[in-house]
Amino acid sequence: LSTWTDAETKAVRHTLYFQDEAAAKESLEGIIAQSKGWMEFGVVLSGFRLDTLKKEDWAESWKIHFKAMEISPRLAIKPSWVELKLKDGQAVVELDPGMSFGTGQHATTKFCLMAIDRFAAEKPGGTRSLLDAGCGSGILAISSFKLGYKPVSAFDIDPDAVAIAKENILRNGIAPESIGVATSSLG
Numbered sequence: 042l043s044t045w046t047d048a049e050t051k052a053v054r055h056t057l058y059f060q061d062e063a064a065a066k067e068s069l070e071g072i073i074a075q076s077k078g079w080m081e082f083g084v085v086l087s088g089f090r091l092d093t094l095k096k097e098d099w100a101e102s103w104k105i106h107f108k109a110m111e112i113s114p115r116l117a118i119k120p121s122w123v124e125l126k127l128k129d130g131q132a133v134v135e136l137d138p139g140m141s142f143g144t145g146q147h148a149t150t151k152f153c154l155m156a157i158d159r160f161a162a163e164k165p166g167g168t169r170s171l172l173d174a175g176c177g178s179g180i181l182a183i184s185s186f187k188l189g190y191k192p193v194s195a196f197d198i199d200p201d202a203v204a205i206a207k208e209n210i211l212r213n214g215i216a217p218e219s220i221g222v223a224t225s226s227l228g
Contacts, residue, residue, distance in 0.1 A: 048148040107144045113158045118145040132187040143178035161188040179206030194221040
């Protein structure tokens with residue numbers, strides 16, 4: 042299951058993946074049958090469809106939802122596979138989230154990025170630090186570092202996310218020792 046929400050329109054797309062077509066068809070029929078019952082709660086389910094992905098498409102299909110985006114005149118986020126023309130003085134964070142969270146598309150992440158930028162703009166050259174708890178792709182840590190925050194530290198409970206965050210730090214031309222990243226929990 043993957044879920045994608047358009048931050049502007051609030052439309053939500055759920056994609057379910059199945060090993061075989063028969064199971065997919067059975068689930069689709071069940072979801073369509075149940076969809077009418079959700080209307081009494083104000084939930085409208087629509088746009089049902091069944092698609093078949095070739096095996097080689099599975100690992101790449103999510104990329105259609107990850108687009109370059111301008112957070113502010115000072116900060117932009119872009120996938121590693123997309124070219125982006127930057128404004129003068131605009132920092133760009135280049136990401137390949139892999140199997141981790143954090144592309145800036147989710148409203149919560151976008152809000153955090155906007156707040157990081159706003160705080161950096163309010164005190165140019167001032168001292169700011171950041172702890173990215175649950176760093177996923179490293180998007181918040183990398184963005185804050187590029188906007189002048191120091192020190193910056195990040196952690197995630199998922200070792201795979203930590204590895205991806207470290208790769209993205211390097212991808213952005215940041216020395217590994219500049220952002221402390223660790224596998225850890227809050228405890």
